[in-house]
Amino acid sequence: MGLFSDLQEYLEVARRTRTSDDLKSATAAFVCVLGFDYFGLLHHVDFLKPPESAIRIGNYPSAWREIMEERQYFGDDPILTACQKTVSGFQWRNVASLVEMTPRQREIRGAGAEAGLGDGYTVPLHLPGDFEASCSFGLIGSRPAPIETFPAAQYVACFAFEQARRLMSLERTQGRAPRLTQRQLDCLVLSARGKSASVAAELLGISSDTVYEHLAEAKRRYGVATIQQLTVRALHDSQIAFADLL
Amino acid sequence: MVFIVDSRSRRRFQDAIEQMHQTRRKVFVERLNWKLRVDEAGREIDEFDTADADYMMDIDPDSGRLLGSLRLLPTDRAHLLSVHFADLCETTIPRGEDVREISRLVTAPDLPRDRCMRVRHRLASALMEYGLMIGLRSYTLVTHTSWLPTLLCVGWTCHPLGLPRDRDQQSIGAMAIEVSQAGLTALRSFGGRYPVLSAPPRIVQLQTKKEVSYGL
Numbered sequence: 349m350g351l352f353s354d355l356q357e358y359l360e361v362a363r364r365t366r367t368s369d370d371l372k373s374a375t376a377a378f379v380c381v382l383g384f385d386y387f388g389l390l391h392h393v394d395f396l397k398p399p400e401s402a403i404r405i406g407n408y409p410s411a412w413r414e415i416m417e418e419r420q421y422f423g424d425d426p427i428l429t430a431c432q433k434t435v436s437g438f439q440w441r442n443v444a445s446l447v448e449m450t451p452r453q454r455e456i457r458g459a460g461a462e463a464g465l466g467d468g469y470t471v472p473l474h475l476p477g478d479f480e481a482s483c484s485f486g487l488i489g490s491r492p493a494p495i496e497t498f499p500a501a502q503y504v505a506c507f508a509f510e511q512a513r514r515l516m517s518l519e520r521t522q523g524r525a526p527r528l529t530q531r532q533l534d535c536l537v538l539s540a541r542g543k544s545a546s547v548a549a550e551l552l553g554i555s556s557d558t559v560y561e562h563l564a565e566a567k568r569r570y571g572v573a574t575i576q577q578l579t580v581r582a583l584h585d586s587q588i589a590f591a592d593l594l
Numbered sequence: 595m596v597f598i599v600d601s602r603s604r605r606r607f608q609d610a611i612e613q614m615h616q617t618r619r620k621v622f623v624e625r626l627n628w629k630l631r632v633d634e635a636g637r638e639i640d641e642f643d644t645a646d647a648d649y650m651m652d653i654d655p656d657s658g659r660l661l662g663s664l665r666l667l668p669t670d671r672a673h674l675l676s677v678h679f680a681d682l683c684e685t686t687i688p689r690g691e692d693v694r695e696i697s698r699l700v701t702a703p704d705l706p707r708d709r710c711m712r713v714r715h716r717l718a719s720a721l722m723e724y725g726l727m728i729g730l731r732s733y734t735l736v737t738h739t740s741w742l743p744t745l746l747c748v749g750w751t752c753h754p755l756g757l758p759r760d761r762d763q764q765s766i767g768a769m770a771i772e773v774s775q776a777g778l779t780a781l782r783s784f785g786g787r788y789p790v791l792s793a794p795p796r797i798v799q800l801q802t803k804k805e806v807s808y809g810l
Contacts, residue, residue, distance in 0.1 A: 352684045352757050359754070435740035436765060475743040476707055499757040502739050502765060510746040 354381055355500045362511050368405055371515060375508050376407045382501055383494030384468070384485040389508055391479040392431070395422045401520065403481065403512045409488065412463045419459070426453040431472035431482045437502050439493055440468040440486075467493040471505035481509060525585045526569035533582075535562040537592045540579045596720035596790045599649040610651050613660035614700075615639055621700050642667055642674065642697070650720055652713050662701040662713035664721075666694045669734065675768055679736050682768035684756035692731040696721070696771075699735075716790045718748045719781045723791040725773035732770045739765035749780030 358378040365371040379387045388406030393399055395417070416422060430438060430446040438446060447453065468486035475481070483505030487493060528536065531552075538548035545563075549556040567573065570581050582588045599607045615637030622628045623638055630638050642665070652662040667673040669689040674697050676687055699717070701710045721733060737745055739758045746752055751772040758767035771777075782788075 352754075355754070355757070363751070435738075436763075437739075472740075473743050474740065475747055476711055478747075499759065499765070502758055503742075503754055503767070506739070506742040506746060509743055513747065514749075 351497065351500055354378070355503060358504065359507050362508060365511060365515065366518075368403075368512060368515050368519070371508065371511055372405045372407065375405070375504065378504060379485055382485065382497040382504070384497075384501075385488045387483065387485050387504075389481075389483040389505070389512060391481045392428050393479055396420070399479075401516055402479065403509070403516055405508075405512055406484075408486070409464070412460065412465060415459060415463060421456050421459070424450070424452050425456055427468075427470050427484060428482065429453070431470065431480060434472060435474060437469055437471040437498060437505075439495075439498075440470065441493075464488055466490055469493055469498055469501055471502050473505060473509050475509075478513075483509060525587075528566050528569065528582065528587055529562075532562045532566040532569075533588060535559050536566055536575075536578060536582060537588055539563065539575050540588070540593050595655050595792050596650055596652045596716055597792050598724060599651055601645050601648075607649075607651065609658065610653055610660050610663075611649070612637070614649065614651065614663045615643075617660060617663070617700055617702060618698055620703050622698075625703065642672075646671065648694075650717060650724070652716050652720075660702060661705065661709075662699075662717055664699040664717055665697050666733075667697065669693045669695050675734055675736060679766075679768055682736065682756050682759060682766065687755070688732055688734055688770050690731075692729060694725075694730060694733055696733050696735040714744075715748055715781070718750065719778070719789075720791045721771075722750065722773060722778040722781055723789055726775065726778060727791075730773045732772055734768065734770050736766055736768050739767055742767070742769075745769070749783065750777040 355378075358374065358381075361374045362371060365374055375387060375389070379385075386407045386409065388404075388408050390404045390406065391398075391402045393402045395404070398404065416425075422428070426443050426447050426449055427440060430443050433446045443449075443457075449457070466487035466489050468484055470482050470484040473481040473483060483501075485501050485504075534552055535548055538551060539545070539559075543551070545556045545559045549559045552559070563575065563578070566582075567575075567578050570578055572578050572581060579588075579593075583590065583593075597603075597607065597610075599611065604611065618638035619632050619636055623630050623632055631640060632638050646668055648666040650664050650666060651660060653660055668691075669676070669687075670691055673695045675683065675695055676689070680687065699714075701713045705713065724730075725733065734755070751774070753770045753772070755768040755770055758765045760766075
């Protein structure tokens with residue numbers, strides 16, 4: 349029961365995260381509870397030119413990340429190749445039973461060991477219509493892998509992946525909306541409350557021309573022509589709230 | 595269009611029910627090699643396909659072809675989770691009048707992948723609509739862990755009922771899906787914005803009555 353209630357608690361925390369950084373810290377902490385040292389949740393895409401929507405969250409040792417990038421190991425990593433051969437989680441030390449390893453792949457495993465990486469466990473994440481993905485849980489040094497927590501790791505992989513997908517789509521839609529500066533918002537709120545440019549200028553302690561400039565720039569950012577359109581768009585994006593205007 | 599096939603409407607859907615049992619054989623027995631019983635007419639039918647079982651069916655309105663289906667079992671009596679998979683639950687099995695168990699979710703085997711995803715999505719939306727309509731708290735189901743990303747990606751909230759276990763060399767686990775307006779909103783923001791569920795017969799009757807009284 350202990351491990352399962354820990355898992356439930358993690359899932360609840362993960363579900364409430366609002367940024368990928370929060371998801372990363374929550375997952376990194378729980379991965380230690382499972383007896384691993386680090387994790388990596390990623391879409392299997394070209395990491396040198398990742399598509400905008402690609403997920404890549406984790407806390408792999410930075411020394412190893414540098415080696416991976418420098419020697420461009422990602423495309424050939426036998427662990428990622430193995431994910432195409434199975435739908436079930438697998439332990440790294442059994443990877444040779446899934447992939448017939450090329451010399452380059454043996455080199456990658458060797459380099460990992462040299463950099464201090466130990467055994468680990470990877471859960472392939474197959475989702476129709478999305479990139480191939482996986483979540484890996486790794487050890488540093490020669491400690492045996494915590495086999496008893498593999499089932500919990502499977503759920504961490506699936507739920508963290510789903511949460512990462514939701515956060516990614518959230519961050520992308522937010523990224524698309526133009527941001528207004530505080531001064532632009534001040535001017536917008538006052539005009540939406542029915543204040544003329546000169547009154548707004550007086551309240552803000554700036555000139556009327558500057559008020560006009562702020563509003564013109566805000567309209568330009570949204571690509572709209574009138575204050576009414578700007579007000580509706582800014583309300584819709586939650587940049588201002590009804591409470592600001594009433 | 596998704597239809598609820600219950601004990602009252604079963605007669606109207608005889609053809610679709612036949613298609614469903616044949617599809618279940620093709621997919622579960624022939625493709626996935628599940629060890630299930632098949633009757634002499636080639637239907638996959640088990641001990642839970644009784645008068646107590648309701649079905650949800652996505653039917654092409656033009657051709658009458660069954661695109662996808664699932665089974666809903668009441669949980670206040672014996673159902674899959676309580677009979678065959680109780681070991682997957684570390685919490686008490688959610689049961690009662692406001693909990694239904696989903697099983698035998700299947701899509702027509704020859705559908706192209708994107709169409710298949712749309713059917714699954716329609717069924718998921720229909721589950722939420724139906725659950726809200728009749729006041730369910732949650733659905734339970736047993737799933738292969740490898741299928742979990744697909745189950746989660748429609749946008750509703752799932753809670754594991756225990757850790758997954760290996761059965762026949764495959765990892766499976768029990769889940770509860772929350773029925774909520776937020777779940778339906780999430781589903782609709784991913785897929786279509788409109789209701790997918792054809793009103794079940796008793797609700798159609800209610801509406802007809804109303805119209806009559808307005809007429810008077």
